[in-house]
Amino acid sequence: MSAETWYALFGRIDAKAFPFVRAWNNPTVSEFIGAFAGALVVVGAVALLSLMTWMRWWRPLFRDWLTSLDHKKIGIMYIVLAGVMLSRALVEAVLMRAQQSLAVNAPGIVAPEHFAQLFSTHGTIMIFFMAMPFLTGLFNYVVPLQIGARDVAFPLLNSISLMLTAGGAGLVMVSLAIGEFSTGGWSGYPPFTETAFQPGVGPDYWIWAITLSSLGTTLSGLNFAATIYKKRCPGLHLMRMPLFSWTALCTSILMIFAMPPLTLATAMLALDRYLGFHFFTNELGGNVMNYVNLFWLFGHPEVYILILPAFGVYSEVISAFSSKELYGYTSLVVATMVIGVLSFTVWLHHFFTMGQSADVNAAFGIATMTIAVPTGVKIYDWIWTMFRGEVRFTAPMLFSLAFIMTFVLGGLTGILLAIPPIDYMVHNTVFLVAHFHNMLIPGLLYGMIAGYMYWFPKAFGFRLSERWGKIAFACWLTGFYLAFMPLYVLGLAGMTRRSQALFEPDFRPWLLTAIVGALLLFGGLVSLFVQLWVSVRDREQNRVPIGDPWDARSLEWSIPAPPPEYNFALIPQVDRLDAFYWLKEREQAYTPAGPYSDIAMPKNSWVGPIVGLTATACAFGLVWHIWWMTILGFVALWAAVIARSFVRDTHRTIPAAEVAADDRRWREAAGATEGVPRQLEVTPANRGLAKIFPSEVTA
Amino acid sequence: MSSPQLRHVGLNLVGADALEPGEAETDLYGFWIFLMSDAVLFALLFAIYGTQLAATANAPGPEAEFKLGSAFVETLILLTSSLTFGLAAIAMKYDHTRKGLVVLLCVTLALGLGFLALEVQDFATMFAHGATPDRSGFLSAFFALVPTHGLHVTAGCIWIVVMLAQIAAFGLDARVKLNLLKLGLFWHLLDIVWIAIFSVVYLQGTLG
Numbered sequence: 001m002s003a004e005t006w007y008a009l010f011g012r013i014d015a016k017a018f019p020f021v022r023a024w025n026n027p028t029v030s031e032f033i034g035a036f037a038g039a040l041v042v043v044g045a046v047a048l049l050s051l052m053t054w055m056r057w058w059r060p061l062f063r064d065w066l067t068s069l070d071h072k073k074i075g076i077m078y079i080v081l082a083g084v085m086l087s088r089a090l091v092e093a094v095l096m097r098a099q100q101s102l103a104v105n106a107p108g109i110v111a112p113e114h115f116a117q118l119f120s121t122h123g124t125i126m127i128f129f130m131a132m133p134f135l136t137g138l139f140n141y142v143v144p145l146q147i148g149a150r151d152v153a154f155p156l157l158n159s160i161s162l163m164l165t166a167g168g169a170g171l172v173m174v175s176l177a178i179g180e181f182s183t184g185g186w187s188g189y190p191p192f193t194e195t196a197f198q199p200g201v202g203p204d205y206w207i208w209a210i211t212l213s214s215l216g217t218t219l220s221g222l223n224f225a226a227t228i229y230k231k232r233c234p235g236l237h238l239m240r241m242p243l244f245s246w247t248a249l250c251t252s253i254l255m256i257f258a259m260p261p262l263t264l265a266t267a268m269l270a271l272d273r274y275l276g277f278h279f280f281t282n283e284l285g286g287n288v289m290n291y292v293n294l295f296w297l298f299g300h301p302e303v304y305i306l307i308l309p310a311f312g313v314y315s316e317v318i319s320a321f322s323s324k325e326l327y328g329y330t331s332l333v334v335a336t337m338v339i340g341v342l343s344f345t346v347w348l349h350h351f352f353t354m355g356q357s358a359d360v361n362a363a364f365g366i367a368t369m370t371i372a373v374p375t376g377v378k379i380y381d382w383i384w385t386m387f388r389g390e391v392r393f394t395a396p397m398l399f400s401l402a403f404i405m406t407f408v409l410g411g412l413t414g415i416l417l418a419i420p421p422i423d424y425m426v427h428n429t430v431f432l433v434a435h436f437h438n439m440l441i442p443g444l445l446y447g448m449i450a451g452y453m454y455w456f457p458k459a460f461g462f463r464l465s466e467r468w469g470k471i472a473f474a475c476w477l478t479g480f481y482l483a484f485m486p487l488y489v490l491g492l493a494g495m496t497r498r499s500q501a502l503f504e505p506d507f508r509p510w511l512l513t514a515i516v517g518a519l520l521l522f523g524g525l526v527s528l529f530v531q532l533w534v535s536v537r538d539r540e541q542n543r544v545p546i547g548d549p550w551d552a553r554s555l556e557w558s559i560p561a562p563p564p565e566y567n568f569a570l571i572p573q574v575d576r577l578d579a580f581y582w583l584k585e586r587e588q589a590y591t592p593a594g595p596y597s598d599i600a601m602p603k604n605s606w607v608g609p610i611v612g613l614t615a616t617a618c619a620f621g622l623v624w625h626i627w628w629m630t631i632l633g634f635v636a637l638w639a640a641v642i643a644r645s646f647v648r649d650t651h652r653t654i655p656a657a658e659v660a661a662d663d664r665r666w667r668e669a670a671g672a673t674e675g676v677p678r679q680l681e682v683t684p685a686n687r688g689l690a691k692i693f694p695s696e697v698t699a
Numbered sequence: 700m701s702s703p704q705l706r707h708v709g710l711n712l713v714g715a716d717a718l719e720p721g722e723a724e725t726d727l728y729g730f731w732i733f734l735m736s737d738a739v740l741f742a743l744l745f746a747i748y749g750t751q752l753a754a755t756a757n758a759p760g761p762e763a764e765f766k767l768g769s770a771f772v773e774t775l776i777l778l779t780s781s782l783t784f785g786l787a788a789i790a791m792k793y794d795h796t797r798k799g800l801v802v803l804l805c806v807t808l809a810l811g812l813g814f815l816a817l818e819v820q821d822f823a824t825m826f827a828h829g830a831t832p833d834r835s836g837f838l839s840a841f842f843a844l845v846p847t848h849g850l851h852v853t854a855g856c857i858w859i860v861v862m863l864a865q866i867a868a869f870g871l872d873a874r875v876k877l878n879l880l881k882l883g884l885f886w887h888l889l890d891i892v893w894i895a896i897f898s899v900v901y902l903q904g905t906l907g
Contacts (some may be wrong), residue, residue, distance in 0.1 A: 264743050279843075285756040290747055
């Protein structure tokens with residue numbers, strides 16, 4: 001085959017694109033690790049496909065999951081995606097810690113180029129393909145249930161968002177087996193990511209993976225803003241909405257405004273790389289500060305996109321496991337929205353050292369510190385919620401308590417970094433790495449895990465193992481402190497971030513402590529999987545079919561677990577905050593109801609998977625300069641969307657008789673079930689019906 | 700329901716009772732949010748253009764390359780297309796024969812294509828002078844901002860064609876009407892963005 005034909009068909013792909021060939025040509029430990037990771041992707045994919053075929057799971061997979069427009073299933077798929085990507089990025093973190101603890105005056109096991117790919121994929125995955133899918137998954141599952149809706153505003157768009165995000169994650173995975181990833185970090189700063197310094201495919205993989213994810217996220221934000229504004233059940237005024245839905249609303253607004261700068265930044269970098277534009281190059285009028293400003297104009301609101309949903313989870317968890325109304329509901333709502341607004345006023349603190357005047361730095365430093373005020377309000381509100389409550393130390397509650405302590409600590413180092421002169425001292429050291437992990441692990445990951453454990457019984461109808469939940473908690477907590485407190489010390493001692501090799505023997509004890517922490521964090525991940533395994537195995541004795549295992553307060557607990565496809569047999573009417581709890585106190589939560597009517601639900605659609613697949617093909621073609629694939633993917637994508645606009649038969653009707661039968665059966669079961677007192681909620685006595693304490697009836 | 704109450708900005712639909720209550724409202728609301736996100740994108744492109752004005756790097760600059768006359772004709776064409784789209788929306792509501800709507804949509808499409816033809820011609824002239832985006836930061840910013848608007852107009856033209864096909868296939872059912880309302884919002888936004896481009900890029904470049 002001539003070189004031209006090859007290029008037309010396969011673009012830039014050659015033998016060296018495959019890590020196996022690279023390992024064969026250059027047999028070093030670093031290359032073997034790369035080849036092993038690539039082999040894991042290939043073998044994993046083949047094994048998965050074979051298993052699917054062997055078990056005849058293809059049809060159910062597509063029928064029940066991939067083409068489904070049910071927000072609950074889309075939510076679960078988002079969280080599965082987050083779990084897979086978390087596993088990869090956490091293994092990468094352990095590898096990086098191993099490298100740094102071995103590479104004190106020694107080469108270690110990972111070559112510099114390889115190390116740079118590791119920290120780039122670790123950051124990219126953790127932000128865009130772990131955190132974002134996790135929180136979007138929780139929104140998907142919980143928000144429509146909390147606001148008494150039967151689905152999101154745009155169910156098909158929801159499926160498209162999921163598939164675009166999954167496509168981006170797929171690209172990052174494929175880069176392990178074909179080609180390489182960017183070495184420019186998760187923020188991809190040019191000019192280092194320009195063709196002059198990285199002519200290969202690495203930055204292109206980064207650009208298109210991020211682009212797919214940011215488009216998906218913009219559409220999710222749009223969808224959830226429209227859902228929360230327009231689909232609330234009668235009587236559910238904004239100020240009666242549970243706090244998790246409030247944070248979802250604020251996050252959606254942030255997504256709508258903050259994602260366009262990222263989309264634009266990556267698009268402009270792509271124009272530089274593909275068509276020779278001069279936005280961020282070193283010559284001919286390129287200006288890298290434009291990129292830095294655009295990126296952090298997205299990047300700082302992104303921090304709150306990540307953290308606010310966790311704040312929402314903590315508000316729900318702390319209130320439920322303290323059996324108290326959330327203290328200072330209004331102040332929590334106001335604090336959330338204030339954080340949302342302030343998040344757009346501080347982006348410059350990510351680059352204090354890049355040459356603006358001291359006055360500008362001072363203004364942004366002060367703006368940064370003001371964010372501590374609404375955040376502090378929230379912390380006090382949570383503490384007051386627990387005060388004199390009936391606090392139960394379940395696993396989600398433990399994560400919430402650990403968050404309060406640890407997050408405050410991270411906030412304090414954030415105040416330090418917000419002071420420009422101090423920032424000059426520790427900028428680009430591992431002090432910063434310690435700080436943002438200190439914000440994001442408690443401020444995001446603990447929250448997501450707590451939310452997963454808290455709502456799991458609602459989604460699947462049985463509780464997770466409490467014992468393994470606590471083991472996981474112990475690992476995540478101790479692991480965090482051991483892995484990141486040493487980095488504060490090292491950062492103050494001047495250790496720069498992203499270092500592949502180190503030359504200061506005094507760093508070694510701290511680095512060894514940090515690797516122990518990283519291994520404990522890995523143990524935390526494994527414990528989560530064990531917990532899932534054990535809980536699925538023992539599911540029969542932990543079933544909570546009535547649907548309210550934690551004696552909680554908001555509407556999602558007022559329906560069976562797992563909920564029917566249409567969520568609510570009868571759309572609830574709400575006249576106060578925590579309306580479900582109020583009904584429970586008056587023993588009216590499970591009384592006979594009616595009349596029932598037919599329910600129209602969206603039919604399954606192939607458009608989501610097709611859009612995801614064609615967009616990914618388009619992106620893969622762009623990465624490797626396989627132009628036919630790019631054009632084909634692009635045209636097929638829009639053809640599918642336009643064809644869909646001609647489909648009129650998009651809903652199917654669930655007859656009222658079926659709805660009525662299911663709902664009556666559930667209400668009868670509730671009547672026949674014995675309520676569980678709170679002290680016994682983590683025992684098999686819990687069938688999802690809370691024992692009512694009439695003494696608590698107020699007024 | 701003879702005259703449903705629709706709480707959304709824009710022309711109220713007659714015969715929207717085929718939709719679920721609130722569906723039209725939610726649909727249009729979602730589309731407004733999308734337009735807002737798109738507007739953020741254009742705002743940033745304008746900001747980038749502003750920072751790159753001086754970065755001409757000895758390549759052709761605004762004075763040499765921008766033709767106010769051609770940009771003015773383009774402005775007139777695009778504004779007229781907005782007028783014809785507005786008339787099309789009124790025809791959709793009051794003219795039950797559909798003929799007026801189809802004719803006005805075709806006129807809008809023709810004006811859109813005419814605008815694009817003139818714009819491409821402008822770009823071709825610039826390319827012939829060597830004013831290509833790989834010459835300078837300024838030209839990069841110009842060729843990011845103005846063609847992004849052009850791409851939006853192209854997408855709008857394709858959308859008009861799709862809507863003509865939908866009118867042929869379904870007549871004026873509630874969904875077609877909603878889609879036409881959304882297309883109208885999109886088309887008018889492009890007009891607003893173009894007025895900003897005309898002022899910031901062409902007027903400033905030739906007179907400022």
